[in-house]
Amino acid sequence: GQQVMQIPQYQHVQEGEDFTTYCNSSTTLSNIQWYKQRPGGHPVFLIQLVKSGEVKKQKRLTFQFGEAKKNSSLHITATQTTDVGTYFCAGLTGTYKYIFGTGTRLKVLA
Amino acid sequence: NAGVTQTPKFRILKIGQSMTLQCTQDMNHNYMYWYRQDPGMGLKLIYYSVGAGITDKGEVPNGYNVSRSTTEDFPLRLELAAPSQTSVYFCASSYSDRGLNEQFFGPGTRLTVL
Numbered sequence: 001g002q003q004v005m006q007i008p009q010y011q012h013v014q015e016g017e018d019f020t021t022y023c024n025s026s027t028t029l030s031n032i033q034w035y036k037q038r039p040g041g042h043p044v045f046l047i048q049l050v051k052s053g054e055v056k057k058q059k060r061l062t063f064q065f066g067e068a069k070k071n072s073s074l075h076i077t078a079t080q081t082t083d084v085g086t087y088f089c090a091g092l093t094g095t096y097k098y099i100f101g102t103g104t105r106l107k108v109l110a
Numbered sequence: 111n112a113g114v115t116q117t118p119k120f121r122i123l124k125i126g127q128s129m130t131l132q133c134t135q136d137m138n139h140n141y142m143y144w145y146r147q148d149p150g151m152g153l154k155l156i157y158y159s160v161g162a163g164i165t166d167k168g169e170v171p172n173g174y175n176v177s178r179s180t181t182e183d184f185p186l187r188l189e190l191a192a193p194s195q196t197s198v199y200f201c202a203s204s205y206s207d208r209g210l211n212e213q214f215f216g217p218g219t220r221l222t223v224l
Contacts, residue, residue: 001169006152033213042200042215043153088152090213096141096160096206097168098213100153 002027004091006101014109019076021104023089030092032065032072037103038085046074079108111136114216116201122222123191131186131219133201141204142184143213144168144176146197153200159184191223 003026013019023032031050035043047056049065049072056063062075072089089101117132135142140161145153145168155168159178173195175187184203188195198220202213 035213042218043202043213044215045212048210048212090153096158096166097155098143099155099169100145102152105150 002093002099004089004099004101006087006089006104008104009102010105010107012107012109013079015081016078019079019083019106021074021087021089021106023072023074023091023101025070025091025093025099027093028069030069032069032092033090033098034063034072034074035088035090035100036085037088041085043088076106079106081108081110084108113137114201114203114214116199116216116219118219119217120220122224123188124224125191125193127191128187128189129191129221131188131199131201131221133184133186133216134182135184135201135203135214136182137203137205137214138181139203139205139214140181141206141211142178143202143204144174144184144186145200145202146170146195147200147218148197156186156199188221193223195221196223197221 033048034046037043054065060077064073086103086105088103090098114135143158144156154170157176159165201216204211204213
């Protein structure tokens with residue numbers, strides 16, 4: 001079946017270091033969303049990418065959608081302790097169904 | 111607006127028992143979703159609805175049923191609880207006009223089946 005994989009599964013960084021998580025789909029996606037889930041919390045929407053090769057920035061976060069619309073990345077510059085959590089991508093594969101990635105758990109060491 | 115609300119927050123069931131997880135949204139969203147999240151894992155889509163009276167299966171529908179009689183409510187029914195259904199259940203809603211369809215999640219229901 002359709003799968004969306006994320007790497008790495010875990011990442012520990014020192015505060016101030018950069019962080020990147022990668023999302024890869026087995027099929028072409030209509031769009032991709034990114035969510036952040038704090039420990040014990042629920043997923044919170046960060047951004048949606050639609051166009052091939054699209055790049056969007058939100059302060060220290062940079063999101064990219066691959067040219068083939070099968071992969072995406074999230075890069076955080078100069079991580080802070082508030083960035084701690086699990087980051088999920090979610091790809092739109094059909095008309096209404098989103099397939100969530102496996103997630104990358106980020107831990108920031110002060 | 112309360113957003114997406116879910117009840118109960120926690121529940122322990124015995125094997126074979128039944129229960130309904132409630133989900134309500136007050137944002138007049140047409141799309142609603144049920145996901146389950148096993149410990150340390152991603153979210154798996156159970157069922158979804160694109161409007162009142164319309165539901166469809168997601169990735170992992172076995173053992174669950176849903177109904178959507180109103181725009182606001184999307185209850186999830188477990189008929190014969192099994193230990194494999196121990197998980198955190200999230201309800202979400204979104205409004206889509208083929209543009210941005212950000213999903214808003216409820217706080218979740220933590221279910222344990224013993």
